[in-house]
Amino acid sequence: MRQIINTLGKFTLIRAVLLFLAVIVAVYLTVIVANLGGQLDEIRKAQIRFDIGQTAFGDPSLQSLPPEVVAEMLNEMAEREFLRLGMDRPFFPMRSFEYLWRAMTLELGRAERLSSDAGSRQVRNILMERIPVTLALFGTANLVLFILALFIALFLSRRYGGFLDRLIIALAPSSAAPGWFYGLFLILIFGAVLRVLPWGGLVDAPLPDTSLGYALSVLRHMILPVTAVVLGALFASIYTWRTFFLIYSSEDYVELARAKGLSSRAIDMRYVLRPVLPPILTSFLLVLITMWMGQIVLETVFHWPGLGSVFYQATQMSDVPVILGVIVIYGYLLAATVFVLDFVYAIIDPRVRVGGGAVRH
Amino acid sequence: MQNWLAMLKGAKRYPSLVAGVVMIIIFISFSIYAVVALPYSEAIRLWRGGPGVWDETPRNAGPVWFDLFIEGKVPRTIAINLEDTGTKTEEATSDGMKRVEIILPFQYDYDGFPKELRLYSEARYEGSREPATVSWRTPDGRTIILQENRVLRIEDTYYISQDDELRTRLSGIAPHKGLFADPNNEEKPLKGEYQLLLTTEVPETAELDAKLVAPGQLHGLAGTDHRGRDLMVALLWGAPIGLMFGVFAAVGAQVSTFVLSAIGTWLGGKIDRLFQWLTQVNLVIPVLPLLILIGHFYSRSLWTMLGMVIALNVFSASYLTYRAMYLQAKEAPYIEAAQAYGVGNLRMIFRYLMPRIAPTLLPQFVLIIPLFVFLEATLSVLGLGDPVLPTWGKVIYDAVDEGALYKGYYYWLVEPAVLLLLLGVGFALIGYSLDRIFNPRLRTL
Numbered sequence: 001m002r003q004i005i006n007t008l009g010k011f012t013l014i015r016a017v018l019l020f021l022a023v024i025v026a027v028y029l030t031v032i033v034a035n036l037g038g039q040l041d042e043i044r045k046a047q048i049r050f051d052i053g054q055t056a057f058g059d060p061s062l063q064s065l066p067p068e069v070v071a072e073m074l075n076e077m078a079e080r081e082f083l084r085l086g087m088d089r090p091f092f093p094m095r096s097f098e099y100l101w102r103a104m105t106l107e108l109g110r111a112e113r114l115s116s117d118a119g120s121r122q123v124r125n126i127l128m129e130r131i132p133v134t135l136a137l138f139g140t141a142n143l144v145l146f147i148l149a150l151f152i153a154l155f156l157s158r159r160y161g162g163f164l165d166r167l168i169i170a171l172a173p174s175s176a177a178p179g180w181f182y183g184l185f186l187i188l189i190f191g192a193v194l195r196v197l198p199w200g201g202l203v204d205a206p207l208p209d210t211s212l213g214y215a216l217s218v219l220r221h222m223i224l225p226v227t228a229v230v231l232g233a234l235f236a237s238i239y240t241w242r243t244f245f246l247i248y249s250s251e252d253y254v255e256l257a258r259a260k261g262l263s264s265r266a267i268d269m270r271y272v273l274r275p276v277l278p279p280i281l282t283s284f285l286l287v288l289i290t291m292w293m294g295q296i297v298l299e300t301v302f303h304w305p306g307l308g309s310v311f312y313q314a315t316q317m318s319d320v321p322v323i324l325g326v327i328v329i330y331g332y333l334l335a336a337t338v339f340v341l342d343f344v345y346a347i348i349d350p351r352v353r354v355g356g357g358a359v360r361h
Numbered sequence: 362m363q364n365w366l367a368m369l370k371g372a373k374r375y376p377s378l379v380a381g382v383v384m385i386i387i388f389i390s391f392s393i394y395a396v397v398a399l400p401y402s403e404a405i406r407l408w409r410g411g412p413g414v415w416d417e418t419p420r421n422a423g424p425v426w427f428d429l430f431i432e433g434k435v436p437r438t439i440a441i442n443l444e445d446t447g448t449k450t451e452e453a454t455s456d457g458m459k460r461v462e463i464i465l466p467f468q469y470d471y472d473g474f475p476k477e478l479r480l481y482s483e484a485r486y487e488g489s490r491e492p493a494t495v496s497w498r499t500p501d502g503r504t505i506i507l508q509e510n511r512v513l514r515i516e517d518t519y520y521i522s523q524d525d526e527l528r529t530r531l532s533g534i535a536p537h538k539g540l541f542a543d544p545n546n547e548e549k550p551l552k553g554e555y556q557l558l559l560t561t562e563v564p565e566t567a568e569l570d571a572k573l574v575a576p577g578q579l580h581g582l583a584g585t586d587h588r589g590r591d592l593m594v595a596l597l598w599g600a601p602i603g604l605m606f607g608v609f610a611a612v613g614a615q616v617s618t619f620v621l622s623a624i625g626t627w628l629g630g631k632i633d634r635l636f637q638w639l640t641q642v643n644l645v646i647p648v649l650p651l652l653i654l655i656g657h658f659y660s661r662s663l664w665t666m667l668g669m670v671i672a673l674n675v676f677s678a679s680y681l682t683y684r685a686m687y688l689q690a691k692e693a694p695y696i697e698a699a700q701a702y703g704v705g706n707l708r709m710i711f712r713y714l715m716p717r718i719a720p721t722l723l724p725q726f727v728l729i730i731p732l733f734v735f736l737e738a739t740l741s742v743l744g745l746g747d748p749v750l751p752t753w754g755k756v757i758y759d760a761v762d763e764g765a766l767y768k769g770y771y772y773w774l775v776e777p778a779v780l781l782l783l784l785g786v787g788f789a790l791i792g793y794s795l796d797r798i799f800n801p802r803l804r805t806l
Contacts, residue, residue, distance in 0.1 A: 034658070181738070184778060185778070297743060
């Protein structure tokens with residue numbers, strides 16, 4: 001037991017370090033792309049010039065001066081501001097690492113335009129406020145997706161070739177469209193035509209008085225987005241996973257277990273589900289990664305006030321610090337997703353547990 | 362090769378494959394038709410607009426085939442030109458001026474009201490301008506003065522339906538309804554011949570031209586959007602653009618991954634580990650946010666996006682799948698034999714390893730096309746579509762942005778969405794069937 005924990009711990013640590021390195025590379029890449037050709041600096045400089053111009057515009061003491069002098073003064077003020085922010089140094093290599101460090105620690109300072117619902121202008125506060133909202137939707141939707149797909153796949157693999165099996169497999173191509181796409185149709189049907197469910201948002205307005213009412217209202221608002229996510233990936237997942245089940249349930253040891261007269265439940269649990277889970281987890285990981293991307297549009301379509309929405313608003317308003325912040329958080333979230341699934345993988349895959357080291361494929 | 366042909370012959374047993382192929386062939390012919398019937402420059406002109414391009418189209422009009430489901434005769438767009446049906450009488454007055462009266466008559470026998478009413482006029486001359494009178498004659502002989510003392514600019518548009526003063530005189534009914542309404546029943550239009558009269562004085566050498574447009578409630582096979590653009594333009598051109606984007610991106614992304622995984626697996630060692638690690642890094646890179654960032658800061662051009670999508674998918678997740686396949690293929694006896702007689706690395710990878718796995722690439726490749734087709738739509742829905750090209754995603758964006766669902770213009774959203782869905786499902790049908798054909802392990806089950 002102790003040895004198992006040791007190997008597990010070692011494996012986990014190695015994976016964590018590798019993933020963290022991956023996040024650093026990803027974020028650094030983002031910083032470089034964001035500043036390609038000095039665009040980031042240009043935008044910041046333009047914003048600073050604009051702000052200084054705005055303050056000067058309302059300053060009565062400047063109005064008596066000739067315009068050239070004022071322009072000269074404003075220019076000087078802007079230059080001083082650039083110096084203060086260290087924008088005169090070359091981007092490579094030092095300032096890019098500075099950006100990287102600030103991005104990794106989310107020390108992104110103040111947002112240029114957006115503010116958090118609590119009123120803070122700090123990028124970190126804006127993002128921290130949104131993470132639970134996003135996770136609530138993402139977690140619920142994908143948990144529902146995973147459980148539904150797993151059990152339907154297991155169920156279908158026992159009825160291979162039957163009517164239900166063929167019907168659901170015929171539906172697999174529907175997953176070609178992403179969740180937000182079905183979201184639009186769901187809004188059209190349940191929001192616009194039938195008017196039974198809310199079009200979007202997190203909670204009713206005015207806010208319900210009791211916390212139970214609040215929870216129920218949030219749940220009601222979650223029905224459509226969760227359904228959209230599930231619709232967007234369910235049938236393809238069932239198709240893939242059912243295939244895994246079929247492959248593993250035709251193994252000789254399963255035949256032997258059947259010959260021994262074990263119940264089909266015991267066979268499923270002990271002989272089929274266990275070997276089939278690792279490949280299923282790998283395939284689910286890929287689904288999850290796509291899901292994270294789809295979350296931005298999904299939240300925009302449903303006006304769900306999470307990270308995706310704030311990212312959309314930030315791009316609309318060119319709020320560079322917030323944009324960078326969201327990308328960094330996305331990097332962390334993706335890495336965390338990979339990590340958690342790797343960990344589960346390690347627990348259920350005896351080769352990893354006993355042999356140590358990352359044995360994949 | 363023969364093997365492949367035999368496999369494809371067996372395709373007859375897969376009706377979903379046939380259905381998918383038929384769908385994609387329809388889309389390809391649709392694209393060819395779009396490019397031929399509506400040349401690129403013409404499509405862009407109709408889509409981006411300019412002076413006079415959307416003059417005669419209604420805004421937010423439904424498709425004409427709605428007619429089949431609506432009772433009564435739904436109004437179509439009426440445009441009356443002076444040249445075609447109008448009459449012009451000129452009468453010289455004092456000091457080089459002439460009095461011009463233009464009558465634009467038209468027959469109205471629809472059961473509903475038009476969407477708007479606009480009068481375009483053109484009077485090209487220098488100098489001071491005399492006021493003009495615009496009036497309206499109904500079939501039952503009433504004459505309503507729309508505006509007296511209207512000063513016509515050189516190119517003048519009189520939005521009759523937005524004339525608030527006239528609206529007040531029509532007891533609060535919008536002019537495009539009030540002018541047509543039956544005095545005994547305001548809900549119904551009076552059928553018969555209407556006339557619009559425009560009288561003014563212009564210099565004797567000047568020309569006066571006028572056009573009355575009553576945009577209908579239905580327009581074109583696809584309807585129009587909030588600017589009066591015919592959605593058909595975008596629906597037609599969305600097909601070749603979507604197909605091209607999906608196929609190019611899939612080719613670029615999958616083929617590069619395929620080749621790199623062959624190289625990595627064959628050479629093994631450090632390169633293999635490096636490639637695997639790069640794939641891990643790539644998994645953690647938030648692709649869509651990065652694309653949005655690029656679209657926002659640099660260029661929203663479809664080509665930039667295509668290039669970036671391919672670049673970000675070189676070390677995509679399929680690297681791991683391919684690697685597993687190559688590892689198996691590496692063990693095959695013919696590879697060992699080839700090695701024994703000294704085949705070089707390049708030849709080994711491109712002539713011996715890759716052809717063996719290539720068939721498995723096909724279903725993967727087809728399945729990934731719709732993902733990229735929808736990626737283009739996703740970017741458009743976030744407002745980052747190509748600024749010039751008419752695509753399905755941009756129609757969806759406009760529809761969502763303009764609240765098509767709130768206002769009940771369902772066709773606006775549903776038309777491009779259904780086309781997107783059909784294109785995606787077409788490819789997916791082919792992909793899943795190919796998967797079953799080329800994956801023998803499933804076939805024997």
